[in-house]
Amino acid sequence: xxxxxxxxxxxxxxxxxxxVKAGGEESVQRVxxxxxxLTKKLDQWYARQLVDLEVTAGEWAVVTSxxxxxxxxxxxxxxxxxxxxxxxxxxxxxxxxxxxLIERTPDAENRTRIYVSLTDAGWxxxxxxxxxxxxxxxxxLQDLSDDERGELARLLEVVIARxxxxxx
Amino acid sequence: xxxxxxxxxxxxxxxxxxxVKAGGEESVQRVxxxxxxLTKKLDQWYARQLVDLEVTAGEWAVVTSxxxxxxxxxxxxxxxxxxxxxxxxxxxxxxxxxxxLIERTPDAENRTRIYVSLTDAGWxxxxxxxxxxxxxxxxxLQDLSDDERGELARLLEVVIARxxxxxx
DNA sequence: TACGAAGTCTTCGATATCGAAATATTAGCA
DNA sequence: TGCTAATATTTCGATATCGAAGACTTCGTA
Numbered sequence: 001x002x003x004x005x006x007x008x009x010x011x012x013x014x015x016x017x018x019x020v021k022a023g024g025e026e027s028v029q030r031v032x033x034x035x036x037x038l039t040k041k042l043d044q045w046y047a048r049q050l051v052d053l054e055v056t057a058g059e060w061a062v063v064t065s066x067x068x069x070x071x072x073x074x075x076x077x078x079x080x081x082x083x084x085x086x087x088x089x090x091x092x093x094x095x096x097x098x099x100x101l102i103e104r105t106p107d108a109e110n111r112t113r114i115y116v117s118l119t120d121a122g123w124x125x126x127x128x129x130x131x132x133x134x135x136x137x138x139x140x141l142q143d144l145s146d147d148e149r150g151e152l153a154r155l156l157e158v159v160i161a162r163x164x165x166x167x168x
Numbered sequence: 169x170x171x172x173x174x175x176x177x178x179x180x181x182x183x184x185x186x187x188v189k190a191g192g193e194e195s196v197q198r199v200x201x202x203x204x205x206l207t208k209k210l211d212q213w214y215a216r217q218l219v220d221l222e223v224t225a226g227e228w229a230v231v232t233s234x235x236x237x238x239x240x241x242x243x244x245x246x247x248x249x250x251x252x253x254x255x256x257x258x259x260x261x262x263x264x265x266x267x268x269l270i271e272r273t274p275d276a277e278n279r280t281r282i283y284v285s286l287t288d289a290g291w292x293x294x295x296x297x298x299x300x301x302x303x304x305x306x307x308x309l310q311d312l313s314d315d316e317r318g319e320l321a322r323l324l325e326v327v328i329a330r331x332x333x334x335x336x
Numbered sequence: 337t338a339c340g341a342a343g344t345c346t347t348c349g350a351t352a353t354c355g356a357a358a359t360a361t362t363a364g365c366a
Numbered sequence: 367t368g369c370t371a372a373t374a375t376t377t378c379g380a381t382a383t384c385g386a387a388g389a390c391t392t393c394g395t396a
Contacts, residue, residue: 008331009328012328015236018236023298024299031317034327036210037331039204075375076375086374087356087378088353089375092352112360127190130190134187134192140334141199141200148326151323152320157177160176164175166308242344253383254344255346257345280345282344
């Protein structure tokens with residue numbers, strides 16, 4: 001390769017500069033860009049871990065959504081939560097059901113509706129994957145003290161509290 | 169729908185609790201989960217904006233990568249940057265070239281290599297989209313003071329500086 | 337120079353995703 | 367009740383993506 005790959009830090013600086021030049025506000029772009037770069041890098045690591053578990057990113061999104069919800073969800077809700085078309089969910093659930101990770105239960109009260117829930121095997125897969133990724137995530141945050149982590153989390157949570165009020 | 173959709177804040181709390189229960193560390197999961205939820209929500213908004221511009225998320229990833237790089241990139245580099253298989257990039261670039269947003273230039277020194285660059289139309293599209301999304305992003309951060317935005321950016325940049333040293 | 341290994345992009349067949357239409361059920365209301 | 371609209375899932379055809387293999391070029395080294 002002709003040029004050495006620039007550091008993540010350098011890429012971040014360039015990205016912010018580019019967005020500002022294109023008309024973005026600096027104080028906004030510094031935050032948003034940082035969040036995006038972090039997610040992109042994390043996604044690359046998750047992708048590798050998922051290969052080992054023989055689960056696609058889309059299937060994993062379904063498993064985590066169910067785990068986080070703590071209750072059964074419908075295919076449409078899962079499609080919304082995982083940013084995918086409802087029609088795509090059908091096949092995805094088929095594959096997950098084949099592997100015994102989820103199960104579909106018809107709603108007795110509304111026969112157009114189906115509830116999807118994690119099986120024990122699904123929970124087990126979730127737990128194994130989380131413990132694996134927690135190791136990497138821990139490494140990523142190693143330069144932040146406990147106080148700084150708390151402050152970072154607090155600031156992000158302020159932003160999250162605002163999310164529902166926008167657009168609608 | 170049977171139950172009201174829970175707030176983003178409530179979803180975040182549940183998510184952290186779930187990850188901790190599955191074996192994750194709380195100070196880590198509070199941060200990582202917050203970053204993920206924020207990105208997911210942003211992605212949903214970007215998706216709508218991109219529909220208006222008649223660009224897919226994958227095509228947009230190529231445009232931003234080129235804009236941020238500030239120089240021509242090869243298809244492999246673009247595939248790496250946008251988390252996609254190299255073979256998928258071929259067709260994506262075909263579509264972008266058809267629309268006149270990018271152009272391919274063979275490398276004179278190494279004939280196996282092709283350089284991809286943004287056309288003027290490509291830059292223009294980028295600029296329009298950034299100015300549009302900056303509005304939403306500004307709204308998202310409206311509850312943070314300038315000092316808080318600076319602190320949030322600083323903390324995230326500390327994390328980013330660590331990214332390259334992990335895994336390799 | 338010669339030749340095998342490595343690098344880069346594309347092609348190919350299989351699979352996943354999308355948006356629109358089809359199917360079926362439920363809700364609202366005259 | 368009966369009719370229309372809304373809701374929820376699936377089916378279908380077109381397109382996008384993937385991993386493996388192919389075609390070509392360059393590199394390393396004897």
